[in-house]
Amino acid sequence: MDFDFTEDQESLRDAVRRWVDKGFSFDRRHGLAKAGGASRAVYGELAELGLAGLVIPEAHGGLGQGPVDAMVVCEELGRGLVNAPYAEAALMAPALLSAAPEALQAAWLPRIAGGEALVVPALHERAARYRLTKISTTAQQVGGQWQLTGQKLAVPAADEADAYIVPARISGSDGDTAGIGLFVVEKLAATVAPYPTQDGARAGDITLNAAAAQLITTDGHAVLETAVDAGLAAQCAEGVGLMDRLVAITVDYMNTRKQFGTTLASFQALRHRIADVKMQLELGRSMSYYASLKLGEAPAQRRRAISQARVQLGQSMRYVGQQCIQLHGGIGCTDEYIASHYFKRLTVLEMTYGDTLHHLGEVSARMQDTAGVFA
Known part of the structure; x- marks a missing residue:
């Protein structure tokens, strides 16, 4: 099989890598994080590159590209630690x-493709x-209005x-796949309580009180699963980019930091640890492709x-993040040092749209007929 x-x-x-290298330095990201994590301007720059319309059909002003192209973009955004809500808004x-x-x-789609509108799932x-x-x-x-x-x-x-984009129950009860509708709710119809997140981005809670909404579909469960899976695949790719860059930072640190008169990279035990880290990185990369x-x-x-x-990425992200921070020592935990920010993002990513234990349960529930042997 050709993986090129x-x-x-x-x-x-x-x-994407040139934009990151030129326009999104760590100093800029750190400044945005300290100021509360606002990212609309960053997302606008991604839209200027055409990335907001990457998977939107050409008929609606997009590029009409596929999942592999999205994976490539998300890897580079992860490597650059870009804190814009790209997967949510553009995918x-x-x-x-x-x-x-x-x-x-x-x-909505032409406005999303052009970057004029930022629409996110809630x-x-x-x-x-x-x-x-x-x-x-x-x-x-x-009165005919949702x-x-x-x-x-x-x-x-x-x-x-x-x-x-808000899922809401039209009929049925918790646990029913039927009766779930999807709606577009404009910001002016909601009450928003914003806050910064631990990884330097921004989020908020929204309250809807008889908020006017536009109906997407009254049978939204399958569509919701498809969209969340696209987001999870994008997160896997972002995680690979994050780990790839964090490992490179750690190796560079080990090649320059001296202890007992020699560099950390000369100690065999630490070389074995970084080899295990790289193994986890490659396991994560292969499963991201999958x-x-x-x-x-x-x-x-x-x-x-x-x-x-997602199970493999969860395990890899946790292992790579923890080992790289430990290999740095105390400096790896400081807010002024870049490695700590990669670790924070990996930690938040591991708990978004289902943590590792949740997805392990999902895998288990879908393997009853094969008794653990993949079909």
């Missing part, structure tokens, strides 16, 4: 809007524990977004593959 990237994909990687939101009526797609609810069917937000029609009532937590860039390549499969196979990849 195409010339266009390599050109895409180079373009997940278009996937959710793909189920909308043509008029609603025409109203999925998380209190006590949901990553379950997409546990939705207490309700939707009802009043209205939503409820609360969504940890919405990325909540106070900077122009609109949210996740992106499986996004086009049937839902059952896709969901299992994504969770399998």
